[in-house]
Amino acid sequence: MSMNNEKVWTAGLVVIGDEILSGRTADKNIAQIASWLQVQGIRLAEVRVVADDMDAIAGAVNALRTAYDYLFTTGGIGPTHDDITVDAIAAALGVDVVIHPQARAMLEDYYKDKPGGLNDARLRMARVPDGADLIPNAMSGAPGIRHGNIFLMAGVPAITAQMLHGLTGQLEGGAPLMVETVGCWTAESEVAEILREVEKAHEGCQIGSYPFFREGRTGANFVIRSTSRDVLESAVDTLCEALAETGRDFTPGGI
Helix, strand or coil, X not given: CCCCCCCCCEEEEEEECHHHHHCCCCCCHHHHHHHHHHHHCCEEEEEEEEXXXXXXXXXXXXXXXXXXXXXXXXXXXXXXXXXCHHHHHHHHHCCCEEECHHHHHHHHHHHCCCCCCCCHHHHHHHEEECCCEEECCCCCCCCEEEECCEEEECCCHHHHHHHHHHHCCCXXXXXXXXXXXXXXXXXXXXXXXXXXXXXXXXCCEEEEEEEEEECCEEEEEEEEEECCHHHHHHHHHHXXXXXXXXXXXXXXXXX
């Protein structure tokens, strides 16, 4: 990312899904994406929530992608018939929908040992608007999609978090992002309050928690991000002190 002290970088967000509008599902992605963008030096300027409808999605996408530097969408990129975001955005851009070879390879690898393998429904998650690139997703194998300044992400917040992690530091924004990692052999649920308090005490700082299971043990890497070196160093020191006070060993740089 490059620094530009005059330009205010902005983003729009289209939240897609009948389940959000009906109240069956409470949206968590708006806050998650807004917080992530802020740390990238980008301001979330507008959010629209639309139904699983081709015209509604295309209309919102065309309005916001030209109004702001970046546009994010969440929802509707899964394996079912009502996951139409890719089709709607391709229509909005005037391009075809194609199977991305790298996405297909990722899905083949992810589903190779799972019942049913890569069937036609799952292969839908390899469909992209022609000309798109992929956003990595370590959780479910199905990647997010980038087409120019548009980013298509999952509706499931935990999967969206993984996609945002893959994009961290990749967007041009208001200030360069600095990142440090601290690893710890602990379940993230046991230190969730510590992470929350450290993040709350350091304005402009974001802490991501990425659990893993290795060698029969549960652990997590905590990724601390900020555009301020002083804030970053203070957050890292505070987190390490808090982990030590609870009797937990930690590893600077991650595990």
